[in-house]
Amino acid sequence: MEKSRNIIITVSSICLILVWLLSASPRQLNAQDPNHVAVVVRLDEEEVVTQCVAFNEEQISGYDALRRSGLSVTAGFDAQGGTICQIDGVGCPADNCFCQCKGGQDCIYWSYWHQVGDSWEYARVGATTYKVSDKEVEGWSWGPGTISQAIEPPAVTFEEVCDSLGSSEMGVPMEESTSSGNWLQYVLFGGILGLFALALVYSQIRSKSR
Amino acid sequence: MRFNSRAWMVWVLVVAFLAMFARNPLYSIILLALSLLAIQYYARIESPVRSMFLQISLGILLFSAIYHALFIHIGDHVLFELPQWPLIGGIITVEAIADGFRNGLVLIALIATFMALNTIVPSRELVRLVPAAFQDLAVVVLIAITYVPETRRHLRRIREAQAIRGHRPRGFRDWRPLILPLLVGGLERAMRLSEAMVARGHVSERAENSRAPERILLIAGLFTALIGWVMAILWGVSGYILLSLGGLVLVLIVVRKGRRVRRTSFVAVPWTATDTILVFTSLAALILVIAPWPVIGRLSLSYVPYPLLKMPEFHPLVGLALILLSFPILMGMTTQRDHDRMTEPDQNATSSREGIRQAR
Structure with missing residues (x-):
């Protein structure tokens, strides 16, 4: 009797938790978002992409800013957070995020930067942890990634990216949950x-x- | 049907490796099911052990889900938001919980795999799998793996004895009459074991096994392998050569030491054709899954629920490769029938003996 009651309680609890988890809907973005962040991505020596990302939260993570820039982003995740593996087709696959960082050669990966004043500063924490506020400039650079060797993104101001909004403003809606x-x-x-x-x-x- | 312990070891290692390699929950479920079925067909585990495994599994899933939810604040399906407390502050997402479940499932599959090895292969054969050079370690392993089941049996005997005397533990203090005999019994068992080991001359072999040149070579081999490993990280190929050299020295010493150890085997399980097939199917499954074949969807092996939760992929060819690992279960299904047929006369004989006793 007591055993069957325990089973009923356990099953009902699991069902309730499942209903609660399934009821969560993806965050929606508003096209008229009040805040903006400039994202600068240096794909190689010649190609640099800039995007102005709009968001309605007070702060978003650096990873979210990059995702909402409209560029295709591949990231690897573990308990310590996320690592950006590929941006716009440049980089490594998610299951081998540091594919060009093996065997003692140059360690090439996506380095992460924040613009402080007029200069770039190498990020001290990962993009999933770092919080970006309105009018900040975020940078990503593909190349040798260590702090001493990393190549900083080109000098671009927030105004250069976001003031001439028009077609460059992005506020990409989250993709729908799809069954692959x-x-x-x-x-x-x-x-x-x-x-x-x-x-x-x-x-x-x-x-x-x- | 009984497989050789070495063949089981290969099967278990392949299942464990794939459980760690394939981070897709659908493949983890298949590997978990394979391990549990192997236990079902080849080992008889008691109901309390089964319920304990279930409780541990649920505990792992729950802990892993909560841990990921509190420490990973990524994902689009936001359940609620914690204030900006250090480390755990931020959004709590369904994606992080799903990731926790995925990691928990991998851990449970690994536990089930090694539970299969522990319950199917007898302890004495597990010890024989340890290289002869590590004979002392093998004895320690034997004592370690038999310690928990032996203590559990002892605790059950004490509880039964106390129950007959009308003792029913309710609170913490009521456990004292159980704990003390358990402790004393454990010490007695340890004394008996040590006396038995000394009586069999276990201590006298120590002097023969330790030779100074071998010890020096062992240290040199370890040192060379360590330097090689560091060099392999920094400079690549040259380090790997040194690492291999150090590894070779270590293997040679282990083989040399092992040759001096004499082992007696009373019941040797022969290596049969089915053992070869088991090893072959296990290795085939491993190669099919991990090799970069163009037709096998290796991308489906990894599953990342971030940033937006989606269903994990299931590649049919990977699924079929994993099916190869079900060979021992197939053999268990077919030979159990033979086993029943073979044991029927014994059962009849037992029942006829009981009939005679009753008639008397």
Whole structure:
């Protein structure tokens, strides 16, 4: 009796938690956002992309600012936070974020910068931790990444990027939650689990009949 | 059906490696199911152990989810926001919780895999898997892996004895009559074990096993490997050569030391064709999953729930490669029937003996 009551309580708790988790909807962005941040991305020696990112929160993370810039961003995550692996097709895949940082050669990766006054300052914390406020300038540079070797992004002011807004202003809506791949793959996965369940039932029947 | 312990070891190592390598929860679930089915077919575990595993698994999932939710503030599905407290302040997201579940699942799959090894392969064979050069370590491993089950059995005996005498532990103080006999019993067991080991001449072998040149070479090999490892990080190829050299010296010393140790085997489990197939299917699954084949979706092996939660991918070919690891379960399903057939006469004999006793 007590056992079945415990099971009912556990199952109901799990269901409630699941409903709570599923009820969360993605954050929506407003096109008329009051705050702006300039994002400067140095893809190589010749190509530099600048974007003015609009946001309605008081602060957003450096990672969110980069994501909302409209450039394609690939990041790797662990318990310590996120690491930017690829921006606009330049960099490494998410499962090998430091692919050009092996074997004692130059360690090439995306270095992260903040503009302080007129000069760039190498970021002391990661982009997922750092908070960006209105009228700040964020920089990303692909190349040798260590603090002594890193190449800073070109000198660009906030006004240069955001005052001539027009087409360069971005406030990219969060992408919709999509199911990657088709449903057939999940049917196959269910089939494999079904086979395992049959094997389990078969084992139970055999052990009972003995 | 019984596999050789070395073949089981290969299977377990492949499953454990894939559990760590494939961070996709769908593959983790398959690997977890494989380990649990292997336990179901080849080991008999008691109900309390099963419920303990379930409780530990739930605990790991819960802890991992809370840890990730508190320390990773990334994701678009925001549940609520904590004030800007150090470390844990910020948004609490569904993505971080999902990541916690994913990591917890990997940990549970690993625990289940090693539980399979521990329950399927007898302790004496597990010890034999340790290289002969590490004989002393093997004895320590044997004592360590039998300590918990032995203590649990002892605790159950004490509880039963106390229950017969009408003792029912309710509060913390009521556990004293259980803890003290358990402690005394543990000490007695340790004394008996040490006496038995001394009686079998365990201590007398120590002098023969330690030779000065070998020890010097061992230190030199370790030092060379360490320098090689550091050099490999800094300068690449030249370091790997030194690392291999150091590793070779270490392997040679272990083999040389192992040859001097004599082991007696009373019941040797032979290596059969099914063991070869088990090793072959395990290695095939490993190569199929980790090698960069163009047709196998290696990208599906990793799953990152950030920044927006989405369903993990399931690549059919990776799924089929993992199915290769179910060979021991298939063998267990087919041979259990043979086992039943073989044991039937024994059961009949037992029942007829009981019938005779009853008739008397």
